[in-house]
Amino acid sequence: xxxxxxxxxxxxxxxxxxxxxxxxxxxxxxxxxxxxxxxxxxxxxxxxxxxxxxxxxxxxxxxxxxxxxxxxxxxxxxxxxxxxxxxxxxxxxxxxxxxxxxxxxxxxxxxxxxxxxxxxxxxxxxxxxxxxxxxxxxxxxxxxxxxxxxxxxxxxxxxxxxxxxxxxxxxxxxxxxxxxxxxxxxxxxxxxxxxxxxxxxxxxxxxxxxxxxxxxxxxxxxxxxxxxxxxxxxxxxxxxxxxxxxxxxxxxxxxxxxxxxxxxxxxxxxxxxxxx
Amino acid sequence: xxxxxxxxxxxxxxxxxxxxxxxxxxxxxxxxxxxxxxxxxxxxxxxxxxxxxxxxxxxxxxxxxxxxxxxxxxxxxxxxxxxxxxxxxxxxxxxxxxxxxxxxxxxxxxxxxxxxxxxxxxxxxxxxxxxxxxxxxxxxxxxxxxxxxxxxxxxxxxxxxxxxxxxxxxxxxxxxxxxxxxxxxxxxxxxxxxxxxxxxxxxxxxxxxxxxxxxxxxxxxxxxxxxxxxxxxxxxxxxxxxxxxxxxxxxxxxxxxxxxxxxxxxxxxxx
Numbered sequence: 001x002x003x004x005x006x007x008x009x010x011x012x013x014x015x016x017x018x019x020x021x022x023x024x025x026x027x028x029x030x031x032x033x034x035x036x037x038x039x040x041x042x043x044x045x046x047x048x049x050x051x052x053x054x055x056x057x058x059x060x061x062x063x064x065x066x067x068x069x070x071x072x073x074x075x076x077x078x079x080x081x082x083x084x085x086x087x088x089x090x091x092x093x094x095x096x097x098x099x100x101x102x103x104x105x106x107x108x109x110x111x112x113x114x115x116x117x118x119x120x121x122x123x124x125x126x127x128x129x130x131x132x133x134x135x136x137x138x139x140x141x142x143x144x145x146x147x148x149x150x151x152x153x154x155x156x157x158x159x160x161x162x163x164x165x166x167x168x169x170x171x172x173x174x175x176x177x178x179x180x181x182x183x184x185x186x187x188x189x190x191x192x193x194x195x196x197x198x199x200x201x202x203x204x205x206x207x208x209x210x211x212x213x214x215x216x217x218x219x220x221x222x223x224x225x226x227x228x229x230x231x232x233x234x235x236x237x238x239x240x241x242x243x244x245x246x247x248x249x250x251x252x253x254x255x256x257x258x259x260x261x262x263x264x265x266x267x268x269x270x271x272x273x274x275x276x
Numbered sequence: 277x278x279x280x281x282x283x284x285x286x287x288x289x290x291x292x293x294x295x296x297x298x299x300x301x302x303x304x305x306x307x308x309x310x311x312x313x314x315x316x317x318x319x320x321x322x323x324x325x326x327x328x329x330x331x332x333x334x335x336x337x338x339x340x341x342x343x344x345x346x347x348x349x350x351x352x353x354x355x356x357x358x359x360x361x362x363x364x365x366x367x368x369x370x371x372x373x374x375x376x377x378x379x380x381x382x383x384x385x386x387x388x389x390x391x392x393x394x395x396x397x398x399x400x401x402x403x404x405x406x407x408x409x410x411x412x413x414x415x416x417x418x419x420x421x422x423x424x425x426x427x428x429x430x431x432x433x434x435x436x437x438x439x440x441x442x443x444x445x446x447x448x449x450x451x452x453x454x455x456x457x458x459x460x461x462x463x464x465x466x467x468x469x470x471x472x473x474x475x476x477x478x479x480x481x482x483x484x485x486x487x488x489x490x491x492x493x494x495x496x497x498x499x500x501x502x503x504x505x506x507x508x509x510x511x512x513x514x515x516x517x518x519x520x521x522x523x524x525x526x527x528x529x530x531x532x533x534x535x536x537x538x539x540x541x542x543x544x545x546x547x
Contacts, residue, residue: 015545016545021452021453021454021455022453024452024453024546025449025452025453070544073385074385075382075383075384075385075544076544076545077540077541077542077544089385091383091385093383094383097379097383097384098379098380098383098384100301100305102305102308102309103301103304103305103308107304110297111297111298111301114293114294114297114298115294115297115298115380115384115386117291117294119293
């Protein structure tokens, strides 16, 4: 039987806070000086994701979604436990990551593709297609400073999702850019979802998106895994158990806030129904 | 220590193409927005050399105390200043490498051990251009190339290895403490005067100063260039200085790998 592509065994990630830099330095190098405070990113996460699965990590802001996505992408290291990732991982966490505004889109494309480890022939082969899909034919040789909002994000998205890796991790990919970008991103994610060779991990606070792309859901609350099961049940659990708890906290903290907390937390009124 | 050194080696082999590309990006970024671009890479050191030459020859009459050199005082000065320009850039530039590549550390899985190399190679590209211009000056001023020049790549390799580990160690320390970076900026000017670049170290007889010159890797590299270009001496002739340099480099490698081993997992959190 094949081993899971992602296997978390009691993974915890904590961020240490120090009184000042001197204390941080002494602690990091000589392990002396007490830590002022510890912020828990995630706590004792244990789960397995098999090849070809489409899994949503559902949680409100601060629940540990991004930390989990970064641990899966090998961007962060766990403080304790084991995070085993088998195979190539592409992480779509920040669409503009690595772009330098002073350079042209083409220069940034070549650099970005290079960082991702593409060969020269692969870069040349994919160039036209990525530029065409990003709709940057007229702007690709202009400085990125002149780009409109969403242009660079579109280019970044198509570079990062051009190749099909073993595992692809998305963290709120639709939280930036305009309607067109979101629509295109959705189409590409759906394509990847249908591929049985690709394992898709989708970190979101929006249950509708989670249902759209995934078959299984992991619900996080306060850095802990509180539910792991089929996506419909995971969404139901999130809405019925986690959301009311968070909303209660929010209401108590800021009663005067006029904004609907559902907008933030991803209830039914998540603003993406038009796209879906 | 050896585990980390092995990892550094494998990271560099695996990501060699990306490292070269990123070094190009780093350099292009430095000259971006300037119409003259690479001209500045030559004009800036040329201007500084001219100023130092004026001060030393006209002001201090330093050229009178030069014995045993096979070239003019001007070329002796250039042979010392060219490696110094590179090393002074790396003293502070290397220390900021992790801060400059914060995004890459936090949002990509690019190996962190290669970031000092990106900065080292980016600076080295400029050094190579200036270096060849310096070599050209010798025949232009009537001094033929000598067999001793063939040891220059050895000094370059030693300089690159030293600056890589220096960047790794100082880059990690400056991530943790801003004060460390300020200390380095202050030390940069002091190092210039304490490395016997403008005056001849053989004219200094104070035992403390002699020991300091031996312990100072900048002095070793500067005089390595001068040995090859001006004094016509082989690198193994001054064994004591070579041993001092190797010992200091070994300590630097030990400190850098120790720091990296302790901080690598926390680097994305603290950078």
